[in-house]
Amino acid sequence: xxxxxxxxxxxxxxxxxxxxxxxxxxxxxxxxxxxxxxxxxxxxxxxxxxxxxxxxxxxxxxxxxxxxxxxxxxxxxxxxxxxxxxxxxxxxxxxxxxxxxxxxxxxxxx
Amino acid sequence: xxxxxxxxxxxxxxxxxxxxxxxxxxxxxxxxxxxxxxxxxxxxxxxxxxxxxxxxxxxxxxxxxxxxxxxxxxxxxxxxxxxxxxxxxxxxxxxxxxxxxxxxxxxxxxxxxxxxxxxxxxxxxxxxxxxxxxxxxxxxxxxxxxxxxxxxxxxxxxxxxxxxxxxxxxxxxxxxxxxxxxxxxxxxxxxxxxxxxxxxxxxxxxxxxxxxxxxxxxxxxxxxxxxxxxxxxxxxxxxxxxxxxxxxxxxxxxxxxxxxxxxxxxxxxxxxxxxxxxxxxxxxxxxxxxxxxxxxxxxxxxxxxxxxxxxxxxxxxxxxxxxxxxxxxxxxxxxxxxxxxxxxxxxxxxxxxxxxxxxxxxxxxxxxxxxxxxxxxxxxxxxxxxxxxxxxxxxxxxxxxxxxxxxxxxxxxxxxxxxxxxxxxxxxxxxxxxxxxxxxxxxxxxxxxxxxxxxxxxxxxxxxxxxxxxxxxxxxxxxxxxxxxxxxxxxxxxxxxxxxx
Numbered sequence: 332x333x334x335x336x337x338x339x340x341x342x343x344x345x346x347x348x349x350x351x352x353x354x355x356x357x358x359x360x361x362x363x364x365x366x367x368x369x370x371x372x373x374x375x376x377x378x379x380x381x382x383x384x385x386x387x388x389x390x391x392x393x394x395x396x397x398x399x400x401x402x403x404x405x406x407x408x409x410x411x412x413x414x415x416x417x418x419x420x421x422x423x424x425x426x427x428x429x430x431x432x433x434x435x436x437x438x439x440x441x
Numbered sequence: 442x443x444x445x446x447x448x449x450x451x452x453x454x455x456x457x458x459x460x461x462x463x464x465x466x467x468x469x470x471x472x473x474x475x476x477x478x479x480x481x482x483x484x485x486x487x488x489x490x491x492x493x494x495x496x497x498x499x500x501x502x503x504x505x506x507x508x509x510x511x512x513x514x515x516x517x518x519x520x521x522x523x524x525x526x527x528x529x530x531x532x533x534x535x536x537x538x539x540x541x542x543x544x545x546x547x548x549x550x551x552x553x554x555x556x557x558x559x560x561x562x563x564x565x566x567x568x569x570x571x572x573x574x575x576x577x578x579x580x581x582x583x584x585x586x587x588x589x590x591x592x593x594x595x596x597x598x599x600x601x602x603x604x605x606x607x608x609x610x611x612x613x614x615x616x617x618x619x620x621x622x623x624x625x626x627x628x629x630x631x632x633x634x635x636x637x638x639x640x641x642x643x644x645x646x647x648x649x650x651x652x653x654x655x656x657x658x659x660x661x662x663x664x665x666x667x668x669x670x671x672x673x674x675x676x677x678x679x680x681x682x683x684x685x686x687x688x689x690x691x692x693x694x695x696x697x698x699x700x701x702x703x704x705x706x707x708x709x710x711x712x713x714x715x716x717x718x719x720x721x722x723x724x725x726x727x728x729x730x731x732x733x734x735x736x737x738x739x740x741x742x743x744x745x746x747x748x749x750x751x752x753x754x755x756x757x758x759x760x761x762x763x764x765x766x767x768x769x770x771x772x773x774x775x776x777x778x779x780x781x782x783x784x785x786x787x788x789x790x791x792x793x794x795x796x797x798x799x800x801x802x803x804x805x806x807x808x809x810x811x812x813x814x815x816x817x818x819x820x821x822x823x824x825x826x827x828x829x830x831x832x833x834x835x836x837x838x839x840x841x842x843x844x845x846x847x848x849x850x851x852x853x854x855x856x857x858x859x860x861x862x863x864x865x866x867x868x869x870x871x872x873x874x875x876x877x878x879x880x881x882x883x884x885x886x887x888x889x890x891x892x893x894x895x896x897x898x899x900x901x902x903x904x905x906x907x908x909x910x911x912x913x914x915x916x917x918x919x920x921x922x923x924x925x926x927x928x929x930x931x932x933x934x935x936x937x938x939x940x941x942x
Contacts, residue, residue, distance in 0.1 A: 348924070355931050359853050362531035369524060374679070377517075377671045380659040387658040393649075397659045401516035402720045406713035409527050413709050416531050417702050424699075424933040431936050 354427045361419045365412055373405055446761035447588035454626070454768045455603050459610075461619045484700050488707030490617045491691050493624030495522070495708070496715055497573075497774035498580030501627060501767050503830030504716075506739035508723025509730070510828075512656030514671055515723070518830050519716035521678025523709065525837075529683040530705040535698035536852045536930040543693055544785050545686060545844055552851045554920040555859030561866045563785050565843045566686045568870065570782035571817045572836035572877060573685070574775055576829045578821035580740065581771040587741045588764050594822055600768075601818045604775045608783065608810045617694065620777065623769040624711060630766025631718040634747055634759040638725055641750040650727035666891050673895035674834060680901060681837030684844025687777035690784060697934040722746060740829050743767070775814075783809035824881055835877045838897045842869035842904040850908050852930055855923050861912030869904025872896055 380386060380397055389396040500522065507515035542548045545566060550559035578597040585596030607619070642648075650656075660667060682688060695701040726733065726742035729749050733739050744767070747759035787806035843866045850857045879885060879893040892899070912919075920926070 351924075351928055351931065355853070355927060358931065362853075365531045366528065369527065369679075373520065373524060374675055377660060377668060377675070381668060384658065395657065397513055398516070398720075401513065401520065401659065403717055405520050406523060406716065409523055410706070410709050410713060413527050413530050413706050417706055420535070420702065421699065428933055428936045 350427070350430065354423065357423045358420060361416055361423070365416050368412060372408065376400065376405075444589040446757045447585075447764050450761040450765035451585070451589075451599075451768050454765045454772065455599070457622070458603060458619050458769075458772050459607060461622060484695070484704040484707055486617065486621050487691070487694055487700075487704045488711060489621035489624045491620075491688070491704065491708045492711040492715070493620035493622070493627065493769075493773045494687060494691065494777035495712060495774070496624065496627055496770060497833065498577050498767065498770050499830040499833035500715065500719065501631070501770035502580055502584070502740050502743055503576075503828065503833065504719035505722035505726060505743045506733075506741070506828060507830050508720055509726040509742045510734050510739045512727075513659040514667075515830075516659075516720065517671055517674050518678065518834075519719065521675055521837075522682065523712055523716060524679050525682025526705060526709050526712065528679055529688070530702060530709070533683050533689075533848045533852060534692060534701045534705045537689065537848065538692050538695050538701035539698045539930050539932075539934070540926075541929070543690065544781070544788070545684070545689055545847070546785055546788075548851065549847060549862065552920070552923075552926055553857065553859040553862055554922065555863075558859045558862050558866075561863050562844075562847070563789060565839070565866055565870055566785045567782050567813065568874070569684070569836050569839050569844075570686055570778050570813065571820070572839060573687075573778050573833060574814070574817035575821045575824065576827075576832040577771050577775045577778075578818060579824075579832075580829050581768070582821070583738075583740060584744060584764060584767050584771075587738070587744050588760060596771075597818065597821050600771045600775055601814050603772060604779050605810055605814055607772075607776055608780055609807045620773045623773040624715075626769045627766045627773075628711075628715055628718075630762050630769070631715070631722070631743070634763055635718060635721055637755070637759055638746055638750055639721070642725060642728075645750075648728055650724055651731065656727070666888060669891060669898065670895055673838075673897045676901055677834055677838040677841050677895075677897035679841075680845040681839075681841035681897075683848055684840030685836070686785070686844075687774070687781040689844075690781045691777075699933065719743070725750075779810055779814050783813040785809075786813055827880060831880075832877075834895075835873075835880075838876055838895075838900060839870060839873040841897055842873040842900040845901070846905040846908045850905075850912075854912075855927060856912050856916070856919065857908065858912040858915045858918045859920070860915045860918060861908045861910070864911035865904045865906075865908030868907040869900055872900035872903045875900075 386397060387395050391399045500519065504515070504519050507518060537548065540548050540551065542551055546559045546562040549562040550556065578600060579593075581596035581600040582593035583596070585591040585599070586593050589595075660671070692701050692704075695704055722743045725746055726739075730742050730745050733742055733745060743763050744760060747756045747763065750756070751759060783806055787802065787809035790809055791802040791805040846865050846869065847862055851862070873896055875893050876896050879890070884890075885893060
């Protein structure tokens with residue numbers, strides 16, 4: 332009898348394990364990518380400001396550039412990262428679902 | 442200042458909170474309702490509620506006060522509280538919801554199959570909760586003192602009483618409505634007065650703040666100690682958010698993991714919008730209210746500004762509006778934190794008295810909420826006040842050094858064992874707990890004081906490495922069902938695998 336991938340995962344067979352590990356690894360890689368992006372951009376700003384004091388003389392209108400970046404500019408970047416992550420994570424889950432249950436519509440849900 | 446409008450504002454927020462709470466009472470009947478609103482809250486409502494709960498006295502009053510005193514470097518506090526949600530989104534939101542547990546101790550027990558890990562987590566939950574509640578209560582006292590000339594204890598006791606009554610009435614369901622409402626109240630209460638303040642400022646000829654380099658420029662005095670402090674705040678807030686008990690418990694109210702992610706994105710939007718505002722209050726305060734720094738009352742800057750810029754009833758009405766928002770902040774955060782820690786303590790109390798059925802667990806929750814609120818109440822009444830936002834960072838540091846490694850490693854690494862986790866919780870917890878003691882009790886200056894009062898830079902690595910090395914040393918005690926747990930945490934709900942475990 333042929334087993335579905337869902338059953339392979341339920342019974343913790345070698346095949347099911349491989350599918351699960353690959354899903355987890357792909358989700359973890361997404362999380363780490365977001366973290367590294369944050370470290371390289373937002374979290375490195377204190378070092379950038381410490382290294383380049385000249386940035387304080389750059390003005391956006393009357394406001395010094397660091398205030399614009401820290402007071403407002405960071406937030407849209409955080410939201411955009413969150414949005415990109417969700418798109419990626421949901422796509423990974425969709426393709427996992429398609430792999431595990433190619434004919435899901437024909438089967439009743441448990 | 443004429444206190445009438447302030448009294449009206451405080452009364453209105455308090456009564457509305459209690460009425461919405463009572464309305465929720467009719468909807469909440471079962472234990473599941475009481476604890477997590479039956480997991481039936483939509484992402485929009487839940488996002489508003491989470492934001493409402495999250496934006497505490499530290500955000501509403503504390504950030505403006507910090508910016509008034511410290512300038513550009515203080516902008517890292519709200520940034521950290523926002524990025525904390527981003528890291529929560531990518532590392533824990535969906536898997537934590539899929540774990541199906543109510544609280545972090547539940548998660549620890551089911552992931553690690555260890556009652557001891559559950560008990561240690563409970564102690565940490567209560568510790569974080571108390572550290573978080575104390576500044577909320579102190580902020581309430583400070584607010585009523587500023588607006589109504591009331592003694593400090595009045596606001597503190599008032600907030601504690603309302604929170605206790607509200608939790609006894611309705612549990613989590615009513616809190617969801619209350620907090621969703623309070624997010625919008627808080628946003629309006631900072632936004633509308635700000636419009637008038639900016640108008641008054643522009644009529645005044647748009648004066649610039651009296652600047653010192655240290656205030657105006659981030660790392661204007663770039664000493665190593667200074668840089669260390671900034672990174673301590675960054676580390677504590679980035680990682681601490683995911684470990685706050687009142688934030689985590691909210692994720693169980695999402696219907697599934699996908700909704701948990703979407704809710705978090707909405708939260709990011711809502712708190713980002715809010716965090717644009719306190720900066721203006723801090724900068725305007727530097728122009729018009731810099732005497733508050735010397736008076737040690739910087740946290741009241743948002744409350745003081747309207748009266749100083751706008752004469753007569755207009756200014757009083759705006760002050761009343763900000764007072765209402767501040768009170769909403771104290772009430773929503775205190776309710777959320779108290780609910781979260783008394784949920785945990787309530788489970789423990791109920792477990793001591795088995796076979797009394799459902800009612801006893803709700804009675805246990807009510808009992809626990811009284812217990813959980815009295816300790817920080819006593820602390821708030823007796824301890825010296827530290828700036829609200831600094832004080833809240835103690836709670837973030839503790840969460841970042843304990844629950845953040847527990848959740849990240851527990852969700853993504855099969856190798857975590859109960860002994861490793863417990864070692865990390867205890868070691869990281871003790872390291873992080875030095876901060877409030879050193880700050881409140883001693884007067885250490887220089888590097889020693891900085892290192893001990895802002896321990897995140899070393900306490901977070903201690904928590905992580907104790908968990909990792911502790912687990913590697915006890916590899917043979919890995920829970921046997923870790924494979925199943927991983928399936929449950931990471932498979933999307935719609936996939937038809939067995940989720941009963």
